[in-house]
Amino acid sequence: MYAMSLGEDGAELRPLEPWRAGEFLAHMDRGREFIGRYIALADAVTDLESARAYLQGYADRTAADTGRIHGIWTDGKLVGGVLFRTMDIARGTAEAGCWLEPSAVGKGLVTRAARLIIDWAVEERGVHRVEWRAAAANEASLAVARRLGMTRDGVLREGSCHRGTRYDVEIWSVLAPEWRAGRKPPRTAG
Numbered sequence: 001m002y003a004m005s006l007g008e009d010g011a012e013l014r015p016l017e018p019w020r021a022g023e024f025l026a027h028m029d030r031g032r033e034f035i036g037r038y039i040a041l042a043d044a045v046t047d048l049e050s051a052r053a054y055l056q057g058y059a060d061r062t063a064a065d066t067g068r069i070h071g072i073w074t075d076g077k078l079v080g081g082v083l084f085r086t087m088d089i090a091r092g093t094a095e096a097g098c099w100l101e102p103s104a105v106g107k108g109l110v111t112r113a114a115r116l117i118i119d120w121a122v123e124e125r126g127v128h129r130v131e132w133r134a135a136a137a138n139e140a141s142l143a144v145a146r147r148l149g150m151t152r153d154g155v156l157r158e159g160s161c162h163r164g165t166r167y168d169v170e171i172w173s174v175l176a177p178e179w180r181a182g183r184k185p186p187r188t189a190g
Contacts, residue, residue, distance in 0.1 A: 031101025
């Protein structure tokens with residue numbers, strides 16, 4: 001098993017595999033209402049069986065090279081994650097996403113983790129376009145897209161229905177050349 005450091009605070013990014021279903025469920029239970037405000041993940045993972053099935057679905061996507069899921073740990077505790085909901089290597093596209101429990105908000109964890117997976121997708125898998133979709137009301141997720149240097153492509157008006165409420169969905173993206181240009185250190189004058 002591998003872990004990738006997310007910085008000096010000891011946070012780590014690790015694969016979120018089916019054998020971690022109990023830990024994943026406990027994490028969902030801690031943050032269920034917060035996580036579930038805009039995304040269906042909290043409603044999909046409600047017991048050990050559904051947690052295992054959810055993670056197995058991503059294990060199958062990993063094997064098929066059509067998706068990935070990683071957890072974010074701080075002090076040995078799962079507090080959130082990032083994923084590629086979809087990956088189409090032949091077309092060079094992927095859709096990234098995230099979630100976080102309240103105890104981990106405001107520490108830059110999602111931005112740091114998303115940078116790692118996007119860098120991997122662009123440099124290792126040859127993905128040309130990475131999308132980020134979020135409810136227009138989800139300011140925290142939209143702020144991550146901005147910090148990642150993404151461009152707002154548009155809005156799908158009432159494009160999502162979650163818990164009986166229709167939400168506008170903003171679509172943001174970054175293209176591989178933009179991603180690479182954004183990672184380069186700034187040139188110094190003189």
